[in-house]
Amino acid sequence: MIRIHCTKKLDTKLPLDSSARLKRKLPIPHAANDEPESPLSGWHANLLTIQRRNCVFFVHDSTRFPLLATCLTKPDFAELDWWFQDALMNTLLKSGANQAQMDAAESALAELVCDLECDRSVQATMNRMGQDLEHQIWYNRLSISDLAPYRTGAWLAERPCTVKGVKGAIWPQREMLALLDTINR
Template sequence: MIQLQATHKLYERLPLTSDGQFNVTPRTEWIYKQPLLDINPLSHWHGNLVTLQRRNCVLLVHDETRFPLVLPALTKPDFVELNDRFDDALMNTLLKFGAEGSHMETAHRYLRPLQVDTQCSRSVQGTLNRMKEEFDHLLHYDQLNVAEITGYNAGAWLAESPRTVKGRGYLWPHKEMMGLLSRLASRE
């Protein structure tokens, strides 16, 4: 599973089963067939639901690397397919950085269904709040309509900003994620 710690605002909008997962859909059937992992290095994400230009957007950040994903202009069916939207955003945001084939294959190998709860870290929530302000600024400055973008470029743009992590100093999210994927690829 990929653990997603959601804010209460996001958690209340998610159509989850009693065990904190999404129902299997034709788009997500393949990830539910993947073998279980004891430790998944792509796990531990935080998510927040924000409203920008009167549209629901979900911002996600990987705890360890602070790598961001942007899911703009979500509708009710998108929340049902959040597993698929997460996978799509992760893979396409990685492509925006020119991820090599080994990075993409490694990321794909660790994709699993989302397991959602509400145990959030204040440090990561601070990163999510800063991301919201930066994304809002990007939309305003570039005069973008949030309903007309995919979010991949916005995620890549946000990943190029340094993030502070208590006890670790400054991190560059795109370098941290590529480093993590490189380490995982070299193990196999």
């Protein structure tokens, strides 16, 4: 499973069952690993409303790697597994992941499990990246429906982030690709 720490704003939109899994209508998207925790587990997610459109912004806890899913409708929230996997794989492609790293990411995909736990350091990174995203949209006079979410996620991953307890900064793109290199070794 891949654990997603949701904000209250996002949690109210998600159709969750008693085990905190999504009540989906479609089959589980790609992988259905029933491992306790996937090596890719540990994400924070927030619901952003940009130009009256629902967008879900994900940030990986340890690498600070961002993902963006834009223009979601109410039925899309039940299929958040699909949106997450699509954003992850395509953002990795835009970030320059090689075939071994893509295969490692694919093998680590699993069903999403949501909770309301939070880490203030990750939330601060997520808020800063969300503000950078909104500034880019405003400054370049973009429509959210015309924005390339995978390229935007890769663009946000190219910047340094500070992490509580880590001296200096980390680079989300490098950290995520390094994490993928350790999977399946």
